[in-house]
Amino acid sequence: MSAVEKTEVAVIGAGPGGYACAFRAADLGKKTVLIERYPDLGGVCLNVGCIPSKALLHVARLIDEIRAFKQHGIDLGTPRIETEPLRSWTEGVVRRLTGGLKTLARQRRVTVLHGTATFRSPHELHVTGAPGDQPQGEHLVSFEHAVIAAGSQATSIPGLPEDPRILDSTAALRLASIPKRLLVIGGGVIGLEMACLYDALGSEITVVELTDRLLAGCDPDIVKPLERRLRERYAGVHLATRVLAVEAHMSDTHISDKDSGELSARLEGQAGPVTQGFDAVLCAVGRRPNGHRLGAELAGVSVNEAGYIPIDAQMRTNVPHIFAIGDIARPPLLAHKAAHEGRVAAEVIAGHKSGFEGRVVPSVAYTDPEIAWVGLTETEAVAQGVRYGKGVFPWAANGRSLSYNRSEGLTKLLFDESDHRLLGMAACGPNAGDLIAEGTLAIEMGCDARDIALTIHPHPTLSETVGQAAEVFEGTVTDLYLPRR
């Protein structure tokens, strides 16, 4: 055992929740140690999640637009894609952000320890550095307060062999190669984002989803334009379909069927099982919280079966001086929720009367078209018997959307039938993720339909569709003709 580090606050995990928590705690005058098992700060989000995927999805959009405008007089030829410079550009984006975090930590005098933390007791953590890692070695961190922000990891499905061509999202973002045929297992946000990326890079995509819907958390009418586009472009979008097994054929194996590739997948849908060949398989079937990997029991912290650590409104676990935030505490597994929770935990530790003020947490799928939603969905409203009214505005009537050469989008607002307050918003179309912020703010501020309809939205922008959807609900819209109700 080498160094013993005494601190007021120990934060386990330097993802968007963990670093927000550590920085806020330091700003509030707490001596803070931030423990991270990877060499770079930022967690999954910065290193192998949100940021590199968005950089690459921007590239995908660029490629798609170049292709789309060929028929409108702009022929830039067929894009030639070199993965090496593309990867290093993406890494540059990531490095810039993680380097920024390092600086922010240094400026605040937050001690960063690299290693894997496990609890020794309710007031001690054992940190083991990776072998061959800097001269960090082993640490014992004794703390007054701890914040568990150790996140989640990708889950897999049974029946997948160990094979370098079977990827999780992290591996897919490395762009080791661009497979000719890619099977994407999972029709959720991560699976579809990766499908969009590899589609633009030239792969032939097949998506398999176990349930009967893509993006299960979102309303079907919002997903529909995306689904239609995917079905036009992809080799297959199979809903209610199970992956029974994937078999890896090594190149020296005798292959009898010339149609089968190096990986053959057995899929079982309503039409019965089929076997198809692929060059790579991406498994994106969800994420699992890391609650069972910390020795939490030695600190007396309870972890539920799924791996979540239950918390109260102040982010406290059942042990009052130990907090949990982000993916490891509760869904939704989203960076922006984690950051808010991290700051609340830091404030509570500093003795402030703080709590999670957000009523809603927005979700975005950076697919093409983008999908975003916040608050109550129509599916939930129906299931819960909420009396609601809605306003829907099609982007086919929005000049800005048409100028992007896109017309499939829509914006939908749900209102409380009695007081007309906004309950939920969803949108589909380019940059829908940016529009959702207005709906989020409107819900937090308690806006009603008229507030939104009477707010002057700039023209010509996509944001107009939010005001116009409210006008549709109010019956005051002039950009559409609606027969009298």
Add this chain to the structure above:
Amino acid sequence: MAPVREVVLPDIGDFKDVEVIEVLVKPGDDVETETPLITLESDKATMEVPSPYAGTVQSIQVKVGDRISEGTVILTLAERSAGGASAAPVPDTATRATIATTSAAEPPAPTPALPAALAEQRPPPLPSAEVVRGSRAHASPSVRRFARELGVDLGLVSGSGPKGRILKDDVTAFTRKALSGPVISAPAGKGLVSAVPPIDFSRFGQTELRPLSKVKRIAAEHLHRSWSTIPHVTQFDEADITELEAFRQAKRKEAAQEDIKLTLLAFLLKATVVALKRHPEVNSSLTSDGEGLVLKRYFHIGIAVNTDLGLFVPVIRDVDQKGLYQVAAEVQALSARARAGKIEPRELQGGCFTVSSLGGVGGTGFTPIINPPEVAILGVSRAAMRPVHDGQGFAPRLILPLCLSYDHRVIDGVAAAGFTRLLAEVLSDIRHILL
């Protein structure tokens, strides 16, 4: 199709405009008959209104803070018919009242598990990070955070902004009003929280968190209000009850034949009436503006009863017009009902004065807290045999310690001493009761 029923507030005694302090169900909830639907609070008691039907809640017509009376529609319910036949409404829809008046004297008792109806309604864990507290309050995130910092429940604040929006100023004004004295109307445990900073006791050793029952939380607020707003003085005295006790023992068997337990408390109540008649200011209340006294010509006396649920003060009416046996019988019946949690709100109302006896437990004296709007409370400790000098020699006498806490704004020290002395004399020679 299940019949949809309106659930209205049943007769809850002579209460009107009673405040809803808790809504215990939400649309979509399945309820059984007798499932508590809402909690009401009057000046003295909280009442849970049980569901008269079993079924699924469709819509709720009341919200926290509403004032409702008999006949007000509380909610609509899709009735679940048992075996095809529609379930008959339970005949007794009377609300179950629980406490809560005040007296300081509460012997320590192990806290048993609370019945489900009274246990703290813990919000179910939510899938997303939705705030439960005042969750529909029309207030922006900054105002919600400000309210949290001040410990104000936004559900209790009315907004002055457009469409009732709660502004920062509304929260400030609410706080100022709450701090400025007896107009405070926030239920216990809500509104302003105590100024004690949270302490992490687990640093010092093992701890366990036990939520306070609703009854205790409401009692706590009444006690705190009384203790901090009324200038209390406690006068101590002693009564020689040797003869009284001899008489009581002589009559006990006779009473027992009528199933009456002839306790010292019955004598105390009768003696108190004699003293109240001679000192009318002790049987009074201060007017709300503090400029006058309401003198009462009736003699309803409350008795502090300790129960598993918390402290209750049921009131014996017209003690002056009742005989010793009848008073004893009523003490017995009301205490039993209180312990069974079956006391009705009207039985907790209208007291002029309270008697709190800890004689059964022990002790030599204590300082009870006045039960407003009353102005005095009598605490009684354990009687003990003591040598008393009668001028020639020491004789063993049974001495009962009396402790009278009184509101010094209404009662002078001399009057309080006179009241207590008179009470002691009446108890020493109970023939005074006849005078």
